[in-house]
Every structure is written in C-alpha cells, then in structure tokens.
Amino acid sequence: ENWRGWNIHVEGYPNTVAMDKFAELLEEKTDGGITLQMFHGGTLGSQPDAIEQVRLGGLEIGNFNLGPIGPIAPEANVVSLPFIFKDPAHMFRVMNGEGGEKIAAGMEAKGLVPLAWYDSGARSFYNGAKPINSPEDVAGMKVRVMNNDLYSGMISQLGGNPSPMAFAEVYQSLKTGVVDGAENNWPSYESTGHFEVAGYYSLSEHLIIPECVCINADVYNGLDEAQQTALKEAAMESAELQRELWAEREAKSREMVEAAGVVTNEIANKLPFQEAMVPVYETYLEANPDLRPLVELIQSTE
Amino acid sequence: MTTDPDAGGKPRDFMRVVDALLDSVAMICRVITGLSLVGLTVIFGWLVYGRYVLNATPTWVEQVALLLVMVIAFIGAAVGVHEHTHLAVTGFRTLAPPWLRTVFVVVTDLLMAGFGLLMLIYGARLTAFKWDSMIPLIHVPEGLRSLPLTIGGGLITVFALAHLLRLALGRDLRSDIIS
Amino acid sequence: MGLTVLLGLFALCVVLGVPVAFALGIAALAAFAYEGLPLMIGFQRIVSGINVFSLMAIPFFIFAGELMFHGGIAMRLVRFASAAVGAVRGGLGIVNVFSSMLFGGISGSAVADISALGSILVPVMKEKGYDADYAVNVTVTSSIAGIIIPPSHNMIIFAIAAGGGISISKLFLSGVVPGVLMCCCLAIAAYIVAVRRGYRAEKFPGWAALTMAFLGAIPGLLTAVIIVGGVLSGVFTVTESGAFGAIYAFLVTLLVYRSITWANFTTAVISSVRTTAMVMILIACAGAFAYMLTFYRVPDKTIDLMTGLTQNPIMILLMINLALLILGMIMDMAALILICTPIFLPVAVSQGVDPYQFGMILLVNLGLGLCTPPVGACLFVGCAVGKLPMEKAVRTIWPFYLAILVALMLITFVPAVSLTLPGLLGM
Numbered sequence: 001e002n003w004r005g006w007n008i009h010v011e012g013y014p015n016t017v018a019m020d021k022f023a024e025l026l027e028e029k030t031d032g033g034i035t036l037q038m039f040h041g042g043t044l045g046s047q048p049d050a051i052e053q054v055r056l057g058g059l060e061i062g063n064f065n066l067g068p069i070g071p072i073a074p075e076a077n078v079v080s081l082p083f084i085f086k087d088p089a090h091m092f093r094v095m096n097g098e099g100g101e102k103i104a105a106g107m108e109a110k111g112l113v114p115l116a117w118y119d120s121g122a123r124s125f126y127n128g129a130k131p132i133n134s135p136e137d138v139a140g141m142k143v144r145v146m147n148n149d150l151y152s153g154m155i156s157q158l159g160g161n162p163s164p165m166a167f168a169e170v171y172q173s174l175k176t177g178v179v180d181g182a183e184n185n186w187p188s189y190e191s192t193g194h195f196e197v198a199g200y201y202s203l204s205e206h207l208i209i210p211e212c213v214c215i216n217a218d219v220y221n222g223l224d225e226a227q228q229t230a231l232k233e234a235a236m237e238s239a240e241l242q243r244e245l246w247a248e249r250e251a252k253s254r255e256m257v258e259a260a261g262v263v264t265n266e267i268a269n270k271l272p273f274q275e276a277m278v279p280v281y282e283t284y285l286e287a288n289p290d291l292r293p294l295v296e297l298i299q300s301t302e
Numbered sequence: 303m304t305t306d307p308d309a310g311g312k313p314r315d316f317m318r319v320v321d322a323l324l325d326s327v328a329m330i331c332r333v334i335t336g337l338s339l340v341g342l343t344v345i346f347g348w349l350v351y352g353r354y355v356l357n358a359t360p361t362w363v364e365q366v367a368l369l370l371v372m373v374i375a376f377i378g379a380a381v382g383v384h385e386h387t388h389l390a391v392t393g394f395r396t397l398a399p400p401w402l403r404t405v406f407v408v409v410t411d412l413l414m415a416g417f418g419l420l421m422l423i424y425g426a427r428l429t430a431f432k433w434d435s436m437i438p439l440i441h442v443p444e445g446l447r448s449l450p451l452t453i454g455g456g457l458i459t460v461f462a463l464a465h466l467l468r469l470a471l472g473r474d475l476r477s478d479i480i481s
Numbered sequence: 482m483g484l485t486v487l488l489g490l491f492a493l494c495v496v497l498g499v500p501v502a503f504a505l506g507i508a509a510l511a512a513f514a515y516e517g518l519p520l521m522i523g524f525q526r527i528v529s530g531i532n533v534f535s536l537m538a539i540p541f542f543i544f545a546g547e548l549m550f551h552g553g554i555a556m557r558l559v560r561f562a563s564a565a566v567g568a569v570r571g572g573l574g575i576v577n578v579f580s581s582m583l584f585g586g587i588s589g590s591a592v593a594d595i596s597a598l599g600s601i602l603v604p605v606m607k608e609k610g611y612d613a614d615y616a617v618n619v620t621v622t623s624s625i626a627g628i629i630i631p632p633s634h635n636m637i638i639f640a641i642a643a644g645g646g647i648s649i650s651k652l653f654l655s656g657v658v659p660g661v662l663m664c665c666c667l668a669i670a671a672y673i674v675a676v677r678r679g680y681r682a683e684k685f686p687g688w689a690a691l692t693m694a695f696l697g698a699i700p701g702l703l704t705a706v707i708i709v710g711g712v713l714s715g716v717f718t719v720t721e722s723g724a725f726g727a728i729y730a731f732l733v734t735l736l737v738y739r740s741i742t743w744a745n746f747t748t749a750v751i752s753s754v755r756t757t758a759m760v761m762i763l764i765a766c767a768g769a770f771a772y773m774l775t776f777y778r779v780p781d782k783t784i785d786l787m788t789g790l791t792q793n794p795i796m797i798l799l800m801i802n803l804a805l806l807i808l809g810m811i812m813d814m815a816a817l818i819l820i821c822t823p824i825f826l827p828v829a830v831s832q833g834v835d836p837y838q839f840g841m842i843l844l845v846n847l848g849l850g851l852c853t854p855p856v857g858a859c860l861f862v863g864c865a866v867g868k869l870p871m872e873k874a875v876r877t878i879w880p881f882y883l884a885i886l887v888a889l890m891l892i893t894f895v896p897a898v899s900l901t902l903p904g905l906l907g908m
C-alpha cells in the first residue's frame with residue numbers, strides 16, 4: 001500500500017525529520033507492505049484543510065497540532081485552555097495517561113486516530129516595548145492571536161486588545177506597530193524573524209499544545225493487528241526522535257535570538273495570569289459542561 | 303437579455319419567459335454580491351476604527367469578510383456564466399468551420415453545466431460535513447463557507463443549460479458563432 | 482498517465498473555449514477522479530483557494546480603481562500628466578505612458594487601466610493627429626507598468642502562490658524601480674516612434690494651467706499615497722489599505738469633486754464585482770489544479786529537468802523567461818501566476834535568485850503576454866477601445882515590445898533594480 005502524509009514544516013525542521021523517519025520505520029516494520037510518501041511544507045493545503053483531507057480519506061497520515069483539531073473534536077480543545085499545563089513535562093504526563101486516552105477517543109469519533117504525541121514546546125508572549133511580568137503589562141497592548149475564542153478571551157482577560165490576523169501579515173504589523181505583540185514558541189519566534197521586530201520575549205508559557213501523528217480511522221481499522229502494532233511502534237519511535245530534535249532546536253533558537261539582542265525574562269509569579277483566566281474557563285465549561293471532568297482530570301494530574 | 307426581432311412561435315415565447323426569469327435571477331445575484339462588496343469595505347473601515355479609536359479590535363471582521371468573499375466569488379461567477387464575461391480562449395473556435403464551432407460550443411456548455419452540477423452536489427456534501435464544527439470567533443457553522451459554492455454551482459448549471467436551449471432555438475448571442 | 486489527464490484535459494477545454502477558470506477546475510477534478518481521491522477534497526481545494534485573508538485586498542483595489550474611474554479621479558490624473566509633458570514631441574504618447582504609471586499605480590489591474598485610460602486617451606490622441614495604431618500600442622504596452630507599480634493585485638496573487646513566505650509590502654516596494662524603469666523605456670520608444678512619424682508637439686499650457694491641473698489631481702494622487710503610505714507607516718495592513726483606498730476614493734468623488742452619482746456608483750460596484758468574481762473563481766479553481774500538480778510532484782520534476790539541461794544560472798533564467806513568455810501568449814495572467822509560481826520559483830531560488838526579484842521577472846513576462854496575440858486581454862481591450870483590428874495594431878507594436886524586453890533583461894540580470902529600494906528602507 002502506498003500512503004500519503006502531510007506536514008506543515010520545511011526541510012530540516014524537527015517534525016520534518018521525524019516524519020521522514022516515521023515513513024522509513026513504517027516501511028521497515030511492515031517489510032515494505034506500507035510505504036508513506038511525505039508532502040512537507042504544507043504543499044497540500046493549510047492545517048485545517050489537511051485535517052479534513054485525512055478525515056475524508058484523501059490523505060492517510062498527518063502531523064497535526066491539537067489547536068486546529070479543537071473545533072472538530074471538543075475533547076482536543078481542552079489543551080487550548082491557557083495555562084492548563086504546568087510545563088511541557090506535565091503536558092506529556094497527561095497525554096500519555098488517562099487524559100490522553102480521552103482526547104484520543106474524542107478524535108477517533110471524528111475519524112482521526114492519533115498514533116503518538118509530538119512536542120511543539122510552549123508559546124510565550126513577545127513584543128517590542130517591554131518585558132511582561134504581570135497582567136498589567138499586557139493591558140492596552142494589541143496582541144496578535146490565532147483564531148480561537150480561548151486565545152482572544154485570554155488576551156481580553158489580561159486587559160489587552162486581541163487582534164486576529166493572517167500569519168503572513170504579522171511581521172510587517174509588528175514592525176510598523178499595527179500590533180504591539182504576538183505569541184509563539186522559540187523556534188517560530190526565531191524562524192519567522194519576529195525577534196528582529198519584537199525584542200522582548202517573556203516566558204509566560206501560556207499555551208503548551210501537543211502535536212500528534214494521526215491516521216485516517218477507516219484506514220487504521222482496516223489494518224491487521226500486526227500492521228497496527230508496527231504503525232504504533234514506528235510513530236512512537238519517531239516521536240522520541242522528534243522530542244530530542246525539538247529540544248535541540250528550541251535551545252538553538254533561543255541561543256540565536258538572545259545573541260541577536262533579544263531580552264528574555266522569566267515570569268516569577270504566574271498566579272495573577274492564571275487567576276485572570278477563571279472567566280475564560282467558566283465561559284468554556286458553561287458551553288461544554290461534559291468536558292468539566294476532563295479539565296479537572298488534567299488539572300489534578302501530577 | 304435580448305429583444306427578439308422576428309417574434310412569434312411557441313418556443314420563442316417560451317424562451318422569452320425563460321430569459322426574463324433568468325435575467326431577474328441574475329439581477330438578484332448582482333444585488334447580493336454588490337451589497338457584499340460594499341459590506342466588505344465598510345466592515346474593514348470598522349476594523350481599523352475599532353483598533354485605533356476604540357482600542358478594541360472587532361475580532362469577527364476577518365471571518366465574516368472571508369464568508370462575504372465566498373458569496374462574491376461563487377455567486378458572481380455564476381452571473382459571469384450568464385453574461386459570458388469569463389475569460390476564455392475563443393480564438394480556436396473562431397477559426398473552426400461552422401459545424402465544428404457548434405460542436406465546440408455545445409461541448410463547452412455541457413461541460414459547464416456538468417461542472418456546475420458537481421459544484422452543487424459536492425458543495426452540499428461539504429456543507430453538511432462541516433455543519434457541526436463552528437467557525438471560531440463568529441460561531442456560525444463552518445459549513446456556511448461552502449454554501450455559496452453550492453448555490454453558485456446550481457445557478458451555473460441553469461445558466462449553461464439556458465445557453466444550450468438558446469442555441470437550439472437559434473438565439474445564441476455568442477457573436478463568433480452566429481456568423 | 483494521471484498528469485496527462487490533468488494537462489491534456491485542461492488544454493482540450495481551453496481549445497474548446499471553456500472559460501480558463503472552469504477548464505482548470507474540470508481538469509483538476511478529472512485527475513482527482515482518475516487517482517481515486519475523494520471529489521469532496523477537490524471542492525475543498527476550490528473553496529480554500531480563496532479562503533485566504535490576503536486575497537481580500539483584490540476586491541478592494543479593483544473597487545478603488547473603478548470608483549476612481551467612474552468618479553472622475555482618473556480623468557484629472559490624465560489632465561495633469563498631459564499638462565506636464567504634453568509639450569514634448571510625441572508628448573501625448575509620453576503622457577499616456579506616465580498616466581499609466583500614475584493610474585496603474587492605483588488600480589493595479591492592467592485591463593482596468595486600458596479600459597479606463599484608453600477610453601479617455603486614445604480618442605484624444607486620434608483627434609490630435611496621432612495614428613490609431615500608435616495610440617493603441619502605447620496604451621496597451623504601458624499598462625504593464627501598472628502590474629508592477631504598487632499596489633497591484635497580481636503581486637498579491639504572486640505572494641499567495643509563493644506559499645505565504647513573501648511579504649506583500651516588500652514585494653510592493655520591489656516593484657517601484659522596475660516599474661519606473663519600464664515606463665522610461667516605453668517613453669523613449671514612444672518618443673522615437675513619434676519623431677520618425679513626424680508627430681508634432683502640444684503647446685505648453687503655461688505654469689498656471691499646469692499648477693491648476695496639479696491641484697485638481699492632488700486628491701486623486703492622494704489615493705496612492707494613502708494606500709502605499711498607510712501600509713509603510715503601519716497605520717494599517719495591506720488589506721486594510723485597499724479598503725481605505727476605496728472608501729477614500731468614494732469620499733473624494735462624493736465630497737470634493739462631487740462627480741459621483743448613484744448611477745456611477747452602482748456601475749462601479751457591479752463592474753468591481755464582475756472583475757472580482759472572475760479573478761476569484763480563477764484563483765479558486767487554480768487551487769485544485771495546483772494540488773494535483775503537487776500530487777504529481779511537477780515542481781520537483783521541473784527542477785530536475787531544467788538543471789539537467791544546463792547548470793548555467795543565466796541560461797536557466799533565460800529558459801524560464803522564454804517559457805513564461807510563451808505561456809503568457811496563450812493564457813491569462815492570474816492563472817499563470819498561480820500555476821507557474823510553485824513550479825519556477827523553486828528553480829529560480831535554487832539558482833540564487835531572490836524571490837522578490839523573481840516576482841518582478843514573472844510579472845513583467847506575463848504582462849508582456851497580455852499584449853501579445855493570440856490571447857492578450859490587454860491587446861483585446863486596447864483594440865476595442867481604439868476601434869482597430871488586432872492585426873493592424875500588432876504590425877507596428879514591435880518598438881514597444883523591444884522597450885519592455887530591455888527593461889525585462891535589466892530586471893532579470895541586475896538584482897539591484899528590484900532589491901535596492903526595499904533594502905534602503907530596511908526590509
């Protein structure tokens with residue numbers, strides 16, 4: 001069988017290397033029974049489109065961030081709640097435990113079977129004016145966020161002005177002041193060049209969203225047990241590689257932007273940020289009451 | 303759409319009714335798409351006003367604008383089929399002998415009608431498939447995005463079939479055919 | 482085999498006279514079916530093709546251009562240009578070139594320029610003793626400048642086709658010098674032909690009249706300032722600047738010139754919608770077509786093919802130029818930008834060409850295609866406006882082709898032409 005896979009990242013990026021490794025392992029472990037042709041760089045469409053293509057069976061495999069899966073599978077949306085994870089290690093403990101199983105079940109109901117979790121680090125705030133240490137520092141700031149009510153709600157609750165904007169327009173907008181700040185992980189902050197025009201990076205780590213290697217559910221259920229095992233093993237092994245490469249890449253990006261003069265600051269007390277999120281959580285849980293146990297499960301996971 | 307110099311005969315009367323009907327449909331489409339364009343411009347004005355004057359960027363503008371563009375594109379494209387305004391390479395058809403020219407035109411109209419029908423069918427499926435996920439920030443079904451595709455597809459089929467009907471009755475307006 | 486279905490069916494549809502947008506869509510869907518891919522994904526690509534935020538600038542630029550034309554702003558710009566350089570031999574030809582520069586700078590659409598400017602200038606030129614073919618040739622070729630002088634919706638299409646890594650503002654800046662350069666080449670051609678044909682000069686209207694014409698044109702010129710200046714100063718994004726251009730043009734014609742009527746306004750709206758829908762459906766269907774090109778790995782194969790033929794970057798660039806020119810002769814611009822960018826941009830980049838410079842090369846090549854038979858939208862419109870058979874116009878157009886070729890070679894082989902200005906402004 002010849003499968004096709006989607007990945008948004010360019011050559012050399014941790015995910016790209018790991019997905020190529022996954023394809024290689026898959027072929028090896030199935031004795032050439034399954035081959036996977038990867039299309040990198042998002043050439044077959046945007047992330048939401050590719051998710052749809054995997055669900056519809058046009059593609060078999062995809063490496064997706066759980067953020068854009070949220071609008072389709074509500075269980076997956078809980079990881080987009082700001083400050084729900086304490087740190088990346090906590091995120092992995094949750095995803096590899098009962099919480100991860102519940103999220104996976106929600107995704108499977110929508111035709112996506114997650115095979116392994118990838119790392120995408122933590123997203124933090126950056127801007128061109130000053131280090132952010134407390135919600136008051138965000139007040140009045142125009143911050144670019146991705147299209148999600150939770151993210152715009154987060155900025156509003158911190159007193160800022162959430163400005164959804166196409167990703168391609170962000171660099172110029174930061175430079176000219178159409179927006180004051182944005183938020184992303186280290187590698188994106190570096191590779192997009194945003195550090196050139198917004199030199200204060202404050203480690204809020206407000207979003208720690210896992211990524212997944214997903215397969216179309218019908219394709220997965222049509223495999224025999226040996227193939228399913230081979231598939232999961234290949235995905236797991238690629239995930240180990242991805243986390244390793246990700247950590248290296250994160251360190252390298254951080255080193256690079258700091259060498260370029262970016263001012264980084266840890267936020268000593270994140271409690272005021274977390275407390276400001278209470279209305280965001282309340283609104284969300286009112287709209288999705290059946291997700292309350294899952295949110296509580298994640299919060300109580302050590 | 304046209305005045306008929308040699309009126310008379312049942313099929314021609316029928317065609318005149320069809321023309322009048324389709325012209326009104328096209329006019330309704332023009333009003334809808336025209337309002338969409340003006341609306342698009344106005345909400346962008348509001349976006350900038352909100353960001354600078356109110357310091358509260360209206361977060362719904364981006365997504366609403368994308369929906370309006372779908373309306374302009376697909377409904378407007380259908381009107382373009384009715385009016386023959388789409389860019390096409392007619393050079394080859396002009397060079398062909400008259401009988402072949404008719405074949406070209408008939409096949410073209412059939413292809414257009416077929417494509418419109420596929421737009422209608424698969425647009426509807428796409429709309430249904432995405433109806434229960436919501437577009438972030440504006441909370442309307444994601445399926446609305448492909449609804450204009452569906453409607454535009456249906457209109458294209460109707461307009462293309464009407465061209466064929468007109469051709470059969472010897473009233474086609476494409477000047478390079480009637481020579 | 483699947484690739485043959487895709488390309489063959491597309492060619493067949495085009496020959497039959499199926500509108501290019503639908504030819505792309507039909508061929509793409511046939512390939513989807515042939516490969517056993519769900520057709521729903523084909524239509525997802527069609528919808529997603531225009532579900533792109535930056536594309537919003539296109540209806541705005543078109544709308545602004547239409548309002549300027551129907552509201553009398555364009556006419557005042559022409560009056561100013563005519564007062565400024567009309568006293569030179571062949572002056573009206575040069576006026577024509579520089580009017581395209583000013584007005585094309587705003588409408589961003591070559592076809593819109595020709596129908597707007599041509600219908601004002603060509604009759605005036607004929608009346609003053611210029612031959613119709615000269616008038617049409619100048620009008621048609623100079624409209625290409627509008628494609629690369631910002632703002633330009635074709636540039637936005639290029640940025641999108643390039644995959645989102647291209648900054649539209651920087652792209653706009655990259656077009657300024659090449660556009661002015663091209664206008665100068667065309668003005669020289671217009672002057673030489675005018676001298677050889679013995680056309681006489683206009684009388685200089687006097688400084689007072691020039692000043693008056695300038696003052697009258699200021700509100701119109703400000704439209705360009707608002708669009709470009711607004712973006713560069715960071716008041717708004719490119720997309721928002723387009724909307725403001727349209728709102729501003731409306732307010733000027735309503736409050737300053739008082740020349741817009743309800744009828745003018747609705748004409749401008751309907752005409753803008755028509756053009757927008759044409760462009761958008763083309764982009765939409767090209768989205769499905771490009772998906773199948775990627776599916777068949779056509780860009781990778783083209784790189785292999787071209788670098789297999791020669792390793793010389795100059796030869797490769799010339800080959801790209803030639804391929805684009807030939808394609809431009811038979812197809813329309815927006816479709817070609819969407820089809821060719823993903824294929825040729827990686828080739829050019831692999832040869833060390835800057836993507837922004839490549840954008841200029843692509844646009845000028847395809848622009849030239851708009852002025853060539855058999856399929857040249859600009860040439861069609863120009864001949865229609867000048868009431869001239871196409872053969873007659875084409876017989877004497879070569880000096881102007883030559884002028885554009887000179888500009889094209891400079892843009893192709895001197896990166897500084899495109900890249901100096903954005904560099905100076907720190908982009």
Ligand code: NA
Pocket residue numbers: 585586587588589590626627628629630631632633634
């Ligand atoms: Na322009």
Ligand code: NA
Pocket residue numbers: 809810811812813849850851852853855856857858
């Ligand atoms: Na052409």
